[in-house]
Amino acid sequence: MRRVLVAAALLLAASFAAGCAAQEEKKATDLVIELPEQEEPEKNDAQTDREEERSSQDAEEAETQNQEKKGILISIDPGHQSPSVDMSDQEPNAPGSDVMKTKATGGTSGRYSGLAEYELNLDISLQLRDKLQEQGYDVIMTREDNDTAISNAERARMANEAGADIAIRIHANGSESSDANGALVLIGSAENPYVGSLYEQSFSLGQSVLDSYCESTGMQNLGVQTNDTMTGINWSEIPVIILEMGFMTNQQDDLNMADSDYQVKMVDGIADGINAYCESSLNN
Numbered sequence: 001m002r003r004v005l006v007a008a009a010l011l012l013a014a015s016f017a018a019g020c021a022a023q024e025e026k027k028a029t030d031l032v033i034e035l036p037e038q039e040e041p042e043k044n045d046a047q048t049d050r051e052e053e054r055s056s057q058d059a060e061e062a063e064t065q066n067q068e069k070k071g072i073l074i075s076i077d078p079g080h081q082s083p084s085v086d087m088s089d090q091e092p093n094a095p096g097s098d099v100m101k102t103k104a105t106g107g108t109s110g111r112y113s114g115l116a117e118y119e120l121n122l123d124i125s126l127q128l129r130d131k132l133q134e135q136g137y138d139v140i141m142t143r144e145d146n147d148t149a150i151s152n153a154e155r156a157r158m159a160n161e162a163g164a165d166i167a168i169r170i171h172a173n174g175s176e177s178s179d180a181n182g183a184l185v186l187i188g189s190a191e192n193p194y195v196g197s198l199y200e201q202s203f204s205l206g207q208s209v210l211d212s213y214c215e216s217t218g219m220q221n222l223g224v225q226t227n228d229t230m231t232g233i234n235w236s237e238i239p240v241i242i243l244e245m246g247f248m249t250n251q252q253d254d255l256n257m258a259d260s261d262y263q264v265k266m267v268d269g270i271a272d273g274i275n276a277y278c279e280s281s282l283n284n
Protein backbone atom coordinates (compact mmCIF):
# COMPACT_ATOMS: atom_id res chain seq x y z
CA MET A 1 0.00 0.00 0.00
CA ARG A 2 2.74 2.42 0.98
CA ARG A 3 4.61 1.78 -2.20
CA VAL A 4 1.54 2.60 -4.33
CA LEU A 5 1.07 5.83 -2.45
CA VAL A 6 4.71 6.78 -2.86
CA ALA A 7 4.44 6.12 -6.60
CA ALA A 8 1.29 8.26 -6.75
CA ALA A 9 3.07 11.01 -4.89
CA LEU A 10 5.98 10.86 -7.32
CA LEU A 11 3.62 11.09 -10.30
CA LEU A 12 1.94 14.09 -8.79
CA ALA A 13 5.30 15.66 -8.06
CA ALA A 14 6.40 15.04 -11.65
CA SER A 15 3.30 16.73 -13.04
CA PHE A 16 4.40 19.90 -11.31
CA ALA A 17 7.96 19.66 -12.60
CA ALA A 18 7.15 21.85 -15.62
CA GLY A 19 5.99 24.63 -13.31
CA CYS A 20 7.99 26.94 -11.12
CA ALA A 21 11.06 25.00 -9.97
CA ALA A 22 11.28 26.92 -6.72
CA GLN A 23 7.75 25.94 -5.81
CA GLU A 24 7.99 22.37 -6.98
CA GLU A 25 9.02 20.73 -3.77
CA LYS A 26 6.53 22.65 -1.68
CA LYS A 27 3.64 21.93 -4.05
CA ALA A 28 4.47 18.28 -4.26
CA THR A 29 4.67 18.16 -0.51
CA ASP A 30 1.31 19.89 -0.14
CA LEU A 31 -0.30 17.41 -2.48
CA VAL A 32 1.31 14.44 -0.80
CA ILE A 33 -0.03 15.62 2.55
CA GLU A 34 -3.52 15.45 1.12
CA LEU A 35 -3.12 11.76 0.36
CA PRO A 36 -4.90 10.15 3.31
CA GLU A 37 -2.57 7.24 4.07
CA GLN A 38 0.77 8.78 3.17
CA GLU A 39 2.99 8.25 6.19
CA GLU A 40 6.07 10.35 5.51
CA PRO A 41 5.14 13.14 3.07
CA GLU A 42 8.25 15.27 3.55
CA LYS A 43 10.71 12.80 1.95
CA ASN A 44 12.26 13.77 -1.37
CA ASP A 45 12.64 11.43 -4.34
CA ALA A 46 16.25 10.51 -3.65
CA GLN A 47 15.49 9.53 -0.08
CA THR A 48 12.54 7.47 -1.19
CA ASP A 49 14.60 5.64 -3.80
CA ARG A 50 17.33 4.82 -1.32
CA GLU A 51 14.84 3.55 1.21
CA GLU A 52 13.04 1.39 -1.32
CA GLU A 53 16.35 -0.10 -2.36
CA ARG A 54 17.31 -0.71 1.24
CA SER A 55 13.99 -2.26 2.21
CA SER A 56 14.10 -4.67 -0.74
CA GLN A 57 17.63 -5.67 0.28
CA ASP A 58 16.43 -6.21 3.84
CA ALA A 59 13.58 -8.34 2.57
CA GLU A 60 15.97 -10.48 0.52
CA GLU A 61 18.30 -10.93 3.47
CA ALA A 62 15.44 -11.82 5.79
CA GLU A 63 14.21 -14.37 3.26
CA THR A 64 17.64 -15.97 2.98
CA GLN A 65 17.97 -16.12 6.75
CA ASN A 66 14.52 -17.63 7.10
CA GLN A 67 15.38 -20.34 4.59
CA GLU A 68 18.43 -21.25 6.66
CA LYS A 69 16.74 -21.00 10.07
CA LYS A 70 16.64 -24.31 11.84
CA GLY A 71 13.88 -23.38 14.29
CA ILE A 72 16.06 -24.57 17.18
CA LEU A 73 16.76 -22.34 20.18
CA ILE A 74 19.99 -22.91 22.09
CA SER A 75 20.72 -21.41 25.50
CA ILE A 76 24.37 -20.61 26.14
CA ASP A 77 25.37 -19.93 29.74
CA PRO A 78 28.87 -18.51 30.23
CA GLY A 79 29.72 -19.65 33.76
CA HIS A 80 30.35 -17.25 36.67
CA GLN A 81 30.76 -13.45 36.49
CA SER A 82 33.07 -10.68 37.62
CA PRO A 83 33.97 -10.64 41.34
CA SER A 84 32.64 -7.07 41.41
CA VAL A 85 29.14 -8.59 41.24
CA ASP A 86 27.95 -9.82 44.64
CA MET A 87 26.37 -13.25 44.15
CA SER A 88 26.98 -14.48 47.68
CA ASP A 89 23.29 -14.85 48.63
CA GLN A 90 21.88 -18.37 48.78
CA GLU A 91 19.19 -19.99 46.67
CA PRO A 92 17.54 -23.45 46.62
CA ASN A 93 19.71 -26.04 44.90
CA ALA A 94 16.64 -27.40 43.07
CA PRO A 95 12.93 -26.57 42.78
CA GLY A 96 11.37 -27.03 46.24
CA SER A 97 14.68 -28.13 47.77
CA ASP A 98 15.80 -27.18 51.30
CA VAL A 99 19.42 -27.44 50.22
CA MET A 100 20.75 -23.92 49.75
CA LYS A 101 23.75 -22.96 47.62
CA THR A 102 25.51 -19.72 46.73
CA LYS A 103 23.74 -18.02 43.82
CA ALA A 104 26.86 -18.15 41.66
CA THR A 105 30.52 -18.63 42.50
CA GLY A 106 33.53 -16.80 41.12
CA GLY A 107 35.17 -19.68 39.26
CA THR A 108 38.83 -20.49 38.76
CA SER A 109 41.56 -18.63 36.92
CA GLY A 110 44.46 -19.35 34.61
CA ARG A 111 47.57 -20.14 36.60
CA TYR A 112 49.73 -19.41 33.55
CA SER A 113 47.59 -17.18 31.33
CA GLY A 114 46.33 -14.99 34.17
CA LEU A 115 42.88 -15.11 32.53
CA ALA A 116 39.83 -15.31 34.80
CA GLU A 117 37.51 -18.24 34.11
CA TYR A 118 34.47 -15.95 33.80
CA GLU A 119 36.29 -13.99 31.06
CA LEU A 120 37.32 -17.11 29.13
CA ASN A 121 33.80 -18.56 29.47
CA LEU A 122 32.22 -15.39 28.06
CA ASP A 123 34.80 -15.10 25.29
CA ILE A 124 34.16 -18.64 24.06
CA SER A 125 30.40 -18.32 24.56
CA LEU A 126 30.17 -15.18 22.42
CA GLN A 127 32.17 -16.86 19.64
CA LEU A 128 29.93 -19.92 19.94
CA ARG A 129 26.82 -17.72 19.76
CA ASP A 130 28.04 -16.15 16.51
CA LYS A 131 28.98 -19.51 15.04
CA LEU A 132 25.60 -21.10 15.87
CA GLN A 133 23.69 -18.09 14.55
CA GLU A 134 25.64 -18.32 11.27
CA GLN A 135 24.47 -21.91 11.03
CA GLY A 136 20.81 -20.90 11.44
CA TYR A 137 20.31 -21.57 15.14
CA ASP A 138 18.55 -19.15 17.43
CA VAL A 139 20.59 -18.41 20.53
CA ILE A 140 19.76 -17.00 23.93
CA MET A 141 22.62 -15.89 26.19
CA THR A 142 22.24 -15.86 29.98
CA ARG A 143 24.82 -13.06 30.08
CA GLU A 144 26.70 -11.07 27.45
CA ASP A 145 28.99 -9.15 29.77
CA ASN A 146 30.89 -9.87 32.97
CA ASP A 147 28.82 -7.59 35.20
CA THR A 148 25.41 -9.21 34.90
CA ALA A 149 24.07 -10.48 38.23
CA ILE A 150 22.27 -13.73 37.40
CA SER A 151 22.17 -16.76 39.68
CA ASN A 152 22.57 -20.36 38.55
CA ALA A 153 18.86 -21.07 39.12
CA GLU A 154 17.95 -17.94 37.17
CA ARG A 155 20.18 -19.03 34.29
CA ALA A 156 18.30 -22.32 34.08
CA ARG A 157 14.91 -20.66 34.37
CA MET A 158 15.84 -18.15 31.68
CA ALA A 159 16.47 -21.02 29.26
CA ASN A 160 13.28 -22.83 30.34
CA GLU A 161 11.11 -19.74 29.96
CA ALA A 162 12.59 -18.82 26.59
CA GLY A 163 11.53 -22.24 25.29
CA ALA A 164 15.11 -23.26 24.52
CA ASP A 165 15.61 -26.77 23.14
CA ILE A 166 18.95 -27.38 24.86
CA ALA A 167 21.20 -25.60 27.34
CA ILE A 168 24.99 -25.45 27.02
CA ARG A 169 26.85 -24.22 30.08
CA ILE A 170 30.43 -23.16 29.40
CA HIS A 171 33.05 -23.58 32.15
CA ALA A 172 36.72 -24.30 32.66
CA ASN A 173 38.16 -26.49 35.37
CA GLY A 174 40.66 -26.03 38.16
CA SER A 175 42.59 -28.52 40.28
CA GLU A 176 45.13 -28.46 43.06
CA SER A 177 47.23 -30.69 40.87
CA SER A 178 48.79 -28.91 37.91
CA ASP A 179 48.96 -32.31 36.18
CA ALA A 180 45.17 -32.61 35.90
CA ASN A 181 44.22 -31.85 32.31
CA GLY A 182 41.53 -32.48 29.72
CA ALA A 183 37.89 -31.74 29.04
CA LEU A 184 34.76 -33.30 30.53
CA VAL A 185 31.01 -32.87 30.55
CA LEU A 186 28.79 -32.81 33.64
CA ILE A 187 25.13 -33.84 33.50
CA GLY A 188 22.44 -34.80 36.03
CA SER A 189 22.26 -38.54 36.73
CA ALA A 190 19.34 -40.82 35.82
CA GLU A 191 18.52 -40.94 39.55
CA ASN A 192 18.37 -37.16 39.90
CA PRO A 193 14.84 -36.41 41.24
CA TYR A 194 14.65 -33.15 39.26
CA VAL A 195 16.28 -33.86 35.92
CA GLY A 196 16.54 -37.67 35.88
CA SER A 197 14.08 -37.83 32.98
CA LEU A 198 16.48 -35.69 30.91
CA TYR A 199 19.41 -38.02 31.52
CA GLU A 200 19.46 -39.85 28.19
CA GLN A 201 19.11 -36.71 26.10
CA SER A 202 21.65 -34.82 28.20
CA PHE A 203 24.08 -37.75 27.97
CA SER A 204 23.70 -37.91 24.22
CA LEU A 205 24.17 -34.13 23.88
CA GLY A 206 27.14 -34.20 26.24
CA GLN A 207 28.85 -37.05 24.46
CA SER A 208 28.33 -35.46 21.08
CA VAL A 209 29.72 -32.09 22.19
CA LEU A 210 32.63 -33.53 24.18
CA ASP A 211 33.76 -35.99 21.51
CA SER A 212 33.61 -33.34 18.82
CA TYR A 213 35.35 -30.78 21.05
CA CYS A 214 38.20 -33.13 21.92
CA GLU A 215 38.58 -34.24 18.34
CA SER A 216 38.79 -30.65 17.14
CA THR A 217 41.18 -29.42 19.86
CA GLY A 218 43.20 -32.52 20.73
CA MET A 219 42.20 -32.03 24.39
CA GLN A 220 42.21 -35.20 26.50
CA ASN A 221 38.66 -36.62 26.75
CA LEU A 222 37.69 -37.26 30.37
CA GLY A 223 34.18 -38.38 29.48
CA VAL A 224 30.62 -37.51 30.43
CA GLN A 225 30.23 -37.52 34.22
CA THR A 226 27.18 -37.18 36.45
CA ASN A 227 26.78 -34.59 39.18
CA ASP A 228 23.52 -33.91 41.03
CA THR A 229 24.70 -30.92 43.08
CA MET A 230 24.61 -28.32 40.32
CA THR A 231 21.83 -25.75 40.80
CA GLY A 232 21.93 -24.67 37.15
CA ILE A 233 21.34 -28.29 36.08
CA ASN A 234 18.72 -29.16 38.72
CA TRP A 235 16.46 -26.26 37.72
CA SER A 236 16.60 -27.16 34.02
CA GLU A 237 13.58 -28.48 32.15
CA ILE A 238 15.54 -29.16 28.97
CA PRO A 239 18.60 -31.30 28.13
CA VAL A 240 21.52 -29.52 29.79
CA ILE A 241 25.27 -30.00 29.96
CA ILE A 242 28.21 -28.27 31.57
CA LEU A 243 31.26 -28.40 29.34
CA GLU A 244 34.42 -28.10 31.38
CA MET A 245 36.65 -27.06 28.49
CA GLY A 246 39.98 -27.84 30.14
CA PHE A 247 42.02 -27.16 33.27
CA MET A 248 43.16 -23.59 33.81
CA THR A 249 45.55 -24.96 36.44
CA ASN A 250 47.38 -27.04 33.82
CA GLN A 251 49.99 -25.18 31.82
CA GLN A 252 49.21 -26.64 28.41
CA ASP A 253 45.42 -26.53 28.77
CA ASP A 254 45.52 -23.01 30.16
CA LEU A 255 47.80 -21.53 27.51
CA ASN A 256 45.97 -23.40 24.74
CA MET A 257 42.57 -22.09 25.84
CA ALA A 258 43.88 -18.52 25.99
CA ASP A 259 45.16 -18.72 22.40
CA SER A 260 42.85 -17.22 19.78
CA ASP A 261 43.68 -19.79 17.07
CA TYR A 262 43.05 -22.63 19.51
CA GLN A 263 39.78 -20.96 20.52
CA VAL A 264 38.56 -21.26 16.94
CA LYS A 265 39.06 -25.04 17.21
CA MET A 266 37.26 -25.07 20.55
CA VAL A 267 34.25 -23.21 19.17
CA ASP A 268 34.17 -25.26 15.97
CA GLY A 269 34.25 -28.47 18.00
CA ILE A 270 31.42 -27.40 20.32
CA ALA A 271 29.28 -26.18 17.42
CA ASP A 272 29.85 -29.39 15.44
CA GLY A 273 28.81 -31.45 18.46
CA ILE A 274 25.65 -29.41 18.97
CA ASN A 275 24.89 -29.74 15.27
CA ALA A 276 25.33 -33.52 15.33
CA TYR A 277 23.05 -33.84 18.36
CA CYS A 278 20.37 -31.57 16.93
CA GLU A 279 20.36 -33.35 13.59
CA SER A 280 20.00 -36.77 15.15
CA SER A 281 17.70 -35.92 18.08
CA LEU A 282 15.65 -32.83 17.31
CA ASN A 283 14.97 -33.04 13.58
CA ASN A 284 12.84 -36.16 13.46
Ligand SMILES: [Zn+2]
Nearest residue numbers: 079107171172
Ligand atom coordinates in the same frame (compact mmCIF):
# COMPACT_ATOMS: atom_id res chain seq x y z
ZN1 LIG B 1 33.28 -22.80 36.36
